[in-house]
Amino acid sequence: MAALPDPTASLTGAGRAIFEDILARRAAKGVHHLGPYIPLLNHPELAKLIEQLGWYYKYESKLPRDIYQFVVLILAKRSKVEFVWEDHVAAARAAGLPEAVTQMVAQDKRAFPAPFDLVDRITDCAFAFQSIPQPLQDSAIAAFGIEGLLEIVTLCGFYSMMAMVNGCFDVALPAPAPHRGT
Known part of the structure; x- marks a missing residue:
């Protein structure tokens, strides 16, 4: 398997805050899994930016x-x-x-x-x-x-x-x- 490690248990500081924000935003919409955000959280800033764009598409975009x-x-x-x-x-x-x-x-x-x-x-x-x-x-x-x-x-x-x-x-x-x- 080519899975990256799950870093969520060891995140600290800004990385921990990004992780908790992603969890809270997804949970508020009834999504209780992280899917691709688990490997992305090995690079928390990148995960944050990707999640923000995904959030826009999923919940705020102009498309029906x-x-x-x-x-x-x-x-x-x-x-x-x-x-x-x-x-x-x-x-x-x-x-x-x-x-x-x-x-x-x-x-x-x-x-x-x-x-x-x-x-x-x-x-x-x-x-x-x-x-x-x-x-x-x-x-x-x-x-x-x-x-x-x-x-x-x-x-x-x-x-x-x-x-x-x-x-x-x-x-x-x-x-x-x-x-x-x-």
Whole structure:
């Protein structure tokens, strides 16, 4: 296994404060695992900055939540990093991403309904590091604004980075919560 050590028990000073802040921010939103932040906390300042950007995307961005989650699932499928898919598929459903669209992504089918077809074409350009054709840019700006278009493109980069951290350092999926039957 290529996992980095879990530094959380030995963090002190500013590193400890960053760790506790990340824990508190995530817990306030109901997220009780650190996932890729465990290896990232070997470099606390970097972890802090990455978490702040992730927080923005997840909780403050201009994109509709279903579009945000669609971009993440597209990246998860393309990267083949299971952690990203498993960490986001339930959130995608909760955000209103249609189940049919989720299944199309899972099955690598590419005939998405609007507006997901538009977003998929933008992600194709982003992942290929190619210019987005003007008509496609114009359609995206009409649908999501310039800020939304920028967020779609940069989300591709952000979640590519997160997939790299998860894949390169064998970040384990969080254990499922114990089933509490009625």
